[in-house]
Amino acid sequence: KEDLIPRFATHQIGVSGLVIREDTGQVLAVQDRNSQFDLWKFPGGLSNLEEDIGDTATREVFEETGIKSEFQSVLAMRQQHKQPGAFGRSDIFIICRLRPLTFDIRPCSREIKACQWMEIEDVQRRSHFSAFMRRVTGLALYGVRHGFQDLDIQYEEMESVYKGLRYKLYHRPLPPHTPTHRLGQHQLQT
């Protein structure tokens, strides 16, 4: 099969941190200093080599806004091709739901023009958000109102068939009492 395999990495992985204050119904929004678009967005950036998705999210949020946060789940994933700035590669962009651990914003003056806690309803009403950001904020609004149990994509760390390697597997949680789940747990120990 060797001849059929692309001989290079085909994608960059971007990660955005949707930091949600469930107590106030606010999310952490930023404006990039150097973007060609005058849009608000959520803090985020490209994954470094060998960096887990959730670690990219919390790192970028801290670098851009000074807010410390904790990874909760993956909420959405976007695949886009031919996008400018992706060096001819395709782009996978992942939205992580984060819980804030601190609340005082200290934006990175080099990267960030503006940063604030913003009412989710305001995001939905404002024009300076892309359809993508409005949709993602819609997920946040649903979650704040009804809980995130219908939306969360959670992970479990598992052992690879390659000795010594571990990976993170993200999927929807199965109810803990399903026979399926028990089988899976049992087999993991054998």
Next chain:
Amino acid sequence: KEDLIPRFATHQIGVSGLVIREDTGQVLAVQDRNSQFDLWKFPGGLSNLEEDIGDTATREVFEETGIKSEFQSVLAMRQQHKQPGAFGRSDIFIICRLRPLTFDIRPCSREIKACQWMEIEDVQRRSHFSAFMRRVTGLALYGVRHGFQDLDIQYEEMESVYKGLRYKLYHRPLPPHTPTHRLGQHQLQT
């Protein structure tokens, strides 16, 4: 921000097709001819440049097994680093749920040693499946028994802020009557 951006694509994207016969409770399983492990797996392979996830899944399933299928949803995603054969890059591996459109197996003799429709419960019992494959099959078993509405990660095609580009956004579906969703739809038209 230029100096902070990794100057190359960091990930390869692999896709596996979980082809489920909901009428019989079977999934399509294969054994690779050239694998170092004597494990059964689900057909799949690496995405080509600019190929959508679902297209990779149906293409690889057809190439390896001769089965035509239709993309239904994303069920799971794995992120793994340092894995052999990934050329020093990290690996994102995505499991797609596919509905079979044909049923007669015609395996690719160059790549595939064995291929069959297998009872999901058999997969759970056999030893020649990795923990990863058992877990993923657990999702299939739950779905066949209870429906996939709790598990499916679905996509919508949306317009990029880059003129002329479109992308696919994958997330859990929101109930169509939520105010959130109506807002999102409305905003898309403005």
